[in-house]
């Protein structure tokens with residue numbers, strides 16, 4: 001099973017990829033009679049079997065593209081001096097020199113439509129001027145501070161501190177107040193009255209789970225949706241994936257999330273048979289009863305392949321949790337701040353979670369995350385039990401304020417919802433190429449599932465499409481995509497601020513690129529006209 005927004009393997013598959021060649025294992029077998037001249041007391045003990053050395057990162061062959069001299073040099077530096085583990089596999093390995101709005105620019109000056117928003121982070125686009133100005137305002141970064149003459153203004157300027165461990169800043173107080181107010185203003189936000197900051201999504205997930213588990217040590221089990229993605233570290237890693245991972249935490253029990261029923265937009269609107277899901281929950285309650293502490297799920301299965309479910313599913317989970325006093329954690333790290341066409345996805349799910357976990361779009365590019373939820377449960381954590389260097393740091397808090405300002409004073413949510421049908425139309429049309437089998441999504445987050453073709457399986461087709469989109473049209477634009485998720489699904493998640501014209505142009509470009517790959521070819525004019533016609 002491949003998880004997350006790329007080709008990262010679970011511990012199960014990592015384990016099966018032992019570095020030790022079979023032949024070496026064999027040759028060391030049966031060496032119990034070995035003698036050590038300098039350590040006679042060890043005679044008879046077999047030598048420790050050392051794994052064969054893996055090639056150092058410097059031996060990784062860097063991805064290279066013809067004509068990208070500067071980008072290729074940068075890719076080579078990275079390949080020599082960073083392990084590949086640092087990023088998930090994306091066959092283009094785009095080098096992004098500058099970005100503005102929905103575009104990235106390569107060092108060679110090629111323009112790429114950003115169909116990733118980072119990884120669903122830059123919902124307001126890249127470097128939005130008004131956001132930057134507000135961010136600078138909250139940090140008290142005046143033009144004199146940033147641009148003033150050192151000699152005239154002095155070596156240090158007075159502004160908001162960038163780090164404030166175990167102290168409190170006014171910007172933190174302001175952002176807590178504003179975030180809670182905003183969250184509570186949406187239907188379903190009533191219980192969410194307290195904020196626990198973190199720097200990454202997985203840290204916030206870990207903190208939410210800590211708070212729940214501390215509530216009652218006798219209730220030590222966590223329910224998590226199978227094939228969910230909540231991060232890779234600590235408890236976030238434990239609730240990610242499925243029971244197929246032999247290293248899983250025994251405190252985590254997995255439940256099913258609908259997938260086949262919602263694997264293509266053509267199935268949307270059909271009623272969902274909740275019977276099997278209810279039965280699974282009740283069986284777990286029968287087996288473990290009040291040891292079950294909390295349940296964590298996503299509004300839609302993101303890294304697991306982009307499966308978007310009817311609200312009835314989450315409402316059933318809420319009913320189950322209510323019936324048994326189980327805390328419900330909704331992981332909105334990916335979904336929050338407009339991604340689903342709503343400020344928060346819990347509104348569309350029609351539920352009141354006990355905790356929402358926020359991240360990614362919360363800071364529009366500044367690393368910040370937060371658990372917003374029940375203060376009475378978080379109170380079970382004592383001084384220092386959820387502290388770290390970066391939580392509640394002023395940079396993150398200023399970014400949250402600037403992002404809230406934008407969402408509260410612009411029509412970005414309405415514009416997102418207006419463009420959803422344009423994307424469905426443009427993406428559905430890709431099925432004509434024969435290389436796209438299924439399309440799903442909502443708001444401004446879509447998954448297109450590839451079909452086998454070109455003599456390749458669907459996973460390799462997905463890789464070829466990502467590469468072809470990056471290369472785009474000769475002398476023209478390309479499209480920046482993430483590496484396939486869940487094997488053969490390509491994520492389409494441009495910034496929410498993409499305009500209608502940009503949406504139509506980029507969807508037309510994607511159609512031409514995939515058609516050319518499939519050997520079918522379309523004229524550029526037809527591509528745009530057809531997207532326009534089908535979006536009406």
Ligand SMILES: Cc1ncc(COP(=O)(O)O)c(C=O)c1O
Nearest residue numbers: 200201202229230231302333334
């Ligand atoms: C739903 C969800 N939860 C949690 C995470 C983990 O966030 P981070 O990578 O910031 O730790 C992700 C990341 O993709 C995610 O999509």
